[in-house]
Amino acid sequence: MMLSARSLFQEILDHDESFRLFCSIAAGGESQGGWENGRIAALVPASERALAPKIARHGADEDKHGRIFRALLKKRGLEPVEVPPETDYTMLLERRGIGLPHDRLRADRxxxxxxxxxxxxxxxxxxQRAAEQMEMLRRYFADHPDVGRAVRMIAGDEENHLAYTHEELLRFAAAGHGRYIQRTLRDCALAEIRVHRDVSLAVMARMGRLLGWSRARSALLAAGIRAVYAYERLGGWRRMVTLRTPERRDALGGPAAPAAEFA
Structure with a gap:
């Protein structure tokens, strides 16, 4: 019974219905992130207008990723499926009060x-989560004929996004907001690891049904997900709240890289 990340994703990739679900969930999350960043860019206060183009670039990247995942489906002759609510990472984080509420973003204040x-x-x-997940996929599938180019592009973008958040939060910390930043990061991280666990369990349960996994295999995967959560709850979450000067400075200082080949 092989349960490596590589073999697991290869199995999902090789089956039309599991690939359809995977890409649909990914596309939905990216598109939601694109909308959120677009609204935030439009609403930044006058004192932070210089940040607006970077936030807009972040949103443009997320929109691009959504298009890439939809293009991967189209290439296989597949239509997106509705994202099951228990797998909607973005929505579940918002319900836990993490980030800015959508009602706030819809207002024009x-x-x-x-x-x-x-x-x-x-x-x-x-x-942090996105960069780690995409780095894993890049490690195993960078040369894959169908998804390799998409994986490489998205992984590079996620690294840029992570670098930009480090740089901007350090700037705000230097301006006297350090205590609020650390408190907010801690709250976000502790909520995120719970949501990630719950979404992972929900996604794997659905994949198991689509792929006909045995009860033993499904139980082993679920145990692995819970073990990761236990590690993160005991201290692994701290990697998500540290701030350091990134190697990539001004990572979102230019326009989004085009993805015309996925259109």
Missing amino acids: PLTVRDVITYLAHSRVTE
């Missing part, structure tokens, strides 16, 4: 500086 910091702290945590 400018954000406060603390709102911007809250957004950046939320992004710091979630981009």
Whole structure:
């Protein structure tokens, strides 16, 4: 019984219905992130207008990722499926009060500086997760004929997003917001690891049904997910709240890289 990350994703990739679910969930999350960043860019306070183009670039990248996942489906002749609510990572984080509420983003009132910091702290945590997941996929599938190019592009973007959140949060910390940043990062990280556990269990349960996994295999995968959560709860979450000067400075200082080949 092989349960490596590589063999697991290969199995999902090789089966139309599991691939369809995977890409649909990914596309939905990326598109939601694109909308959120677009609204935040439009609402940043006057004192932080210089940050707006970077936030807009972040949103453009997320929109691009959504298009890439939909293009991968189209290439296989597949249509997206509705994202099951228990697998909707973005929605579940919002329900836990993490990040800026969508009601706030739909309003036309400018954000406060603390709102911007809250957004950046939320992004710091979630981009850590995204960067780690995409790096794993890049390690195993960078040369895959169907998904390799997409994986490489998205992984590079996620690294840029993570670098940008470090740099901007350090700037706000130097301006006197350090205590609020650390408190917000901690709250975000502890909520995120729970949501990640719950979403992972829900996704694997659905994949198991689509792929006909045995009860033993499903139970072993679920135990692995819970073990990761236990590690993160005991201290692994701290990697999500540290701040350091990134090697990539001004990582979102230019336009989004095009993805015309996926259109």
